[in-house]
Amino acid sequence: MARTPSGELCFDHPVMRRAARALGTYVSRSPVTAGYVGLLLSTHLWCTAVLSTTEAQRVVLGISTHLDNLHDRPLRALAGSMLFFDGTLTEITSVAFAGTLITLGLGVAVCLAWLERRYGPGRAYGIFVLGHVAATLLTVPLIYLALARGWYPDSVRHAPDFGISYGAEAVLATGALLLRRARWLAAAGVVAWPVLGADWSGVLPDFTTVGHLLAAAIGFICGAFLLRAARRAAPAAAPPADPAPPAGPALAE
Template sequence: MSYVRRGPWTCGFLVVLLVAHAWFTFSPAADGAVAWLSTNLENLARHPVGSLVGSAVVTDGPLLDPGLLITLWLGIGVALWWIEAHRGAGRAATVFLGGHVGATLLTAAVLVVALRSGRYPDDTRSAVDVGISYGAQAALAALVVALPRKAWAPWVLFVLGWPIADAEWFGLLPDFTTVGHLIAAAIGFVLAATLLRTPRPTS
């Protein structure tokens, strides 16, 4: 099958995500695992590697939930696959990890400042924050390289707009997950303009 042949890394990742989704959906230990894997400030201080790595395989909610339609199916199944097929697995992995790790750590810095200034409630420090959405958001943003110039503006509006649509606001500051998605999008756009400008070498 051409889809699998051209994007084996992405297809393997999708299989891992679907298997993990089944476990997190049906296992009685899922709630405890999610609490441990959450990339909130408390976990990042206690076990940063475990939470960053483990969080990257969590998909929360029904598979046809609007959020997963965007992140899992469009972000991973389409955008990340296209990057792998046309730019190589290494650059696809860089985009996903750049969004997942980079946005998580930068959002943590925003959280620290916002908590100290009283912008966010104190329980935000231990809020559950897991999933693939930052990495998927970076891939969605990076997919702009596949589009004709006339589609760039609508695509950018979509990528930035969908997380803002459901944002909770604390004055002029949106909730931290929205901040994370916007940072991830910025990372994806930067990588699109730098790392992804040239096609993968052909052999």
């Protein structure tokens, strides 16, 4: 933050003014996403700076989408999990901070905001919620199968599993497919980042990696539908060609 020569904070500084204008533009163009980012930051700070470690763990376990919660209180787990992000804002050299940059930063603050501006909040958040809910539920049969075969430890049934990453993965995949340039490179990056951090049990990755890949597939499908709709709408939006002038004798100069 800018300071005066005497060391006092200075808010009337070109950098501060540009930052304030940029923030105001972001909020006005993507109001729903701006509010959602603020909510996510608030719940994160509430858990990390206000609650004790025991209380924060109790909150996290209550909104986790593990098997026990999905069986006993599925709506609370699915909805509550979208109110938090599983990452860090302070440990900038950690893998968790890289995950925060991808999910909260690139996924929500950038890509979800762009989808909101381009397609409206209904479609943007429809993709986000669909990726979150569908990917979570589609991993359940895999977890049961892996537990029955002994591929996953029994602790998976009630292990903490929460956050926005499935929804962020879905909108990242949609955004990648809608790019005009470097579309397939961006799509490859969306698929690669969860795979590179996977924990493997033989030939089977951990269920969160599978969930991210399912969310990416959902996002790609949504992106394909949006591209198809845009291509269908393009001819209808094109202005009609000017009619040719009627044939007649040439005017003499």
